[in-house]
Amino acid sequence: MADTSGRWLYAIARELDTDALTGLRGVAGAPVHVVEDAGLVAVVSAVDLAEFGAEPLKRNLEDLDWLAATARAHDAVVTTVGGAAPAAVPLRLATVCLGDDRVRELLIRRRPDLESALALLTGRTEWGVKAYADPDALAAADAPAEPGGQGGQGSKGGAGTAYLLRRKAQLSAREKAERNASAHADRLHRELAALATAARRHPPQDPKLSGRKGWNVLNGAYLVDDAKADELAAAVERLGGEVEGVRLELTGPWPAYSFAGVEQGAEEAAR
Amino acid sequence: MTEIGQPASSALGSSQASGGHQPANLGDILERVLDKGLVIAGDIQVNLLDIELLTIKLRLVVASLETAKEVGINWWENDPWLTGSNGTRELERENQELRERIARLESGRDEPRQVEGASDEDEPVDVVNGELAEEEEPARDERR
Numbered sequence: 001m002a003d004t005s006g007r008w009l010y011a012i013a014r015e016l017d018t019d020a021l022t023g024l025r026g027v028a029g030a031p032v033h034v035v036e037d038a039g040l041v042a043v044v045s046a047v048d049l050a051e052f053g054a055e056p057l058k059r060n061l062e063d064l065d066w067l068a069a070t071a072r073a074h075d076a077v078v079t080t081v082g083g084a085a086p087a088a089v090p091l092r093l094a095t096v097c098l099g100d101d102r103v104r105e106l107l108i109r110r111r112p113d114l115e116s117a118l119a120l121l122t123g124r125t126e127w128g129v130k131a132y133a134d135p136d137a138l139a140a141a142d143a144p145a146e147p148g149g150q151g152g153q154g155s156k157g158g159a160g161t162a163y164l165l166r167r168k169a170q171l172s173a174r175e176k177a178e179r180n181a182s183a184h185a186d187r188l189h190r191e192l193a194a195l196a197t198a199a200r201r202h203p204p205q206d207p208k209l210s211g212r213k214g215w216n217v218l219n220g221a222y223l224v225d226d227a228k229a230d231e232l233a234a235a236v237e238r239l240g241g242e243v244e245g246v247r248l249e250l251t252g253p254w255p256a257y258s259f260a261g262v263e264q265g266a267e268e269a270a271r
Numbered sequence: 272m273t274e275i276g277q278p279a280s281s282a283l284g285s286s287q288a289s290g291g292h293q294p295a296n297l298g299d300i301l302e303r304v305l306d307k308g309l310v311i312a313g314d315i316q317v318n319l320l321d322i323e324l325l326t327i328k329l330r331l332v333v334a335s336l337e338t339a340k341e342v343g344i345n346w347w348e349n350d351p352w353l354t355g356s357n358g359t360r361e362l363e364r365e366n367q368e369l370r371e372r373i374a375r376l377e378s379g380r381d382e383p384r385q386v387e388g389a390s391d392e393d394e395p396v397d398v399v400n401g402e403l404a405e406e407e408e409p410a411r412d413e414r415r
Binding site for chain 2: 106128159221251
């Protein structure tokens with residue numbers, strides 16, 4: 001663990017129950033340890049710079065299997081830390097320092113940011129809520145009974161025209177369903193955000209990834225008081241039954257990835 | 272290897288029927304660890320956004336359709352729900368041909384006639400109209 005060894009950082013916490021980390025292994029299977037400074041605890045593990053130095057790290061991050069394993073290991077440690085402390089700030093993947101002393105310097109340098117992040121996160125948990133719209137159900141529910149009803153000119157023209165207008169109506173119904181689903185997602189987010197201390201919308205997930213049928217119209221993250229967790233779950237259940245063709249999914253508890261950044265205020269304003 | 276510290280807390284929300292709300296979904300994890308979390312400048316500087324292949328692969332895995340489009344990945348255009356344009360354009364072309372044939376058969380004329388009342392923001396139909404707009408609609412159309 002001398003010169004060829006770096007430190008991979010997972011999370012920074014305070015009042016961490018270090019017993020919970022016993023036997024815990026992080027990226028590349030290395031055991032985790034803590035680096036402390038005046039109450040702030042960084043959870044780290046040693047990494048070989050031959051694999052985790054700047055150049056090899058860039059290369060390895062291009063390898064999706066390596067990335068997947070590393071991301072899971074990172075998340076697993078971050079999750080454990082979050083469960084063993086009143087608050088923990090998850091760090092972005094691939095934060096690497098050259099030794100424990102450098103980690104300590106970092107704790108000192110970023111103390112104000114870290115303190116305020118920890119204050120925000122204490123007693124709160126991040127939850128994810130995704131909404132999936134079933135395009136068929138939405139379009140069917142919205143499809144006009146008579147084609148050509150829009151212009152009130154349905155009687156004009158022959159069979160070809162009627163066919164085209166009917167086709168157009170189908171397309172319009174689909175577009176309308178899409179707009180409705182999008183508006184509904186905005187509404188859902190507002191209602192859920194009202195229960196949360198902070199809320200964030202992530203880009204919709206690809207259907208290929210989620211393996212879920214349907215269109216991911218809402219991919220939200222909500223930082224919720226632990227006392228309100230049940231309320232959030234109830235709200236998700238209630239809202240999920242509100243609109244036919246829109247299904248809600250609650251995920252979590254998550255480490256507070258979405259609310260760890262200090263730039264969060266600006267980001268939120270931009271969305 | 273590693274253990275998950277948080278309980279699955281299955282009591283929370285019967286809305287996730289599949290029970291998959293433990294952070295097992297790789298996409299959910301990647302989305303968070305790569306794009307969220309506190310950024311602290313360590314000694315090893317790797318800008319995740321600079322990694323080209325990673326970016327492209329992640330577009331396939333986690334990215335939104337919009338950003339994927341920016342890097343030219345468009346496999347989803349085979350998806351009938353997501354297409355919007357491509358598939359419908361083919362259909363509309365077919366529609367146009369059929370419509371023209373029907374119009375000819377019904378009117379006994381050879382000239383295609385323009386469809387009216389089908390022009391709003393609906394793009395494929397606009398294409399039809401645009402192509403046909405060159406031909407003036409004959410006033411003698413008996414269905415007027």
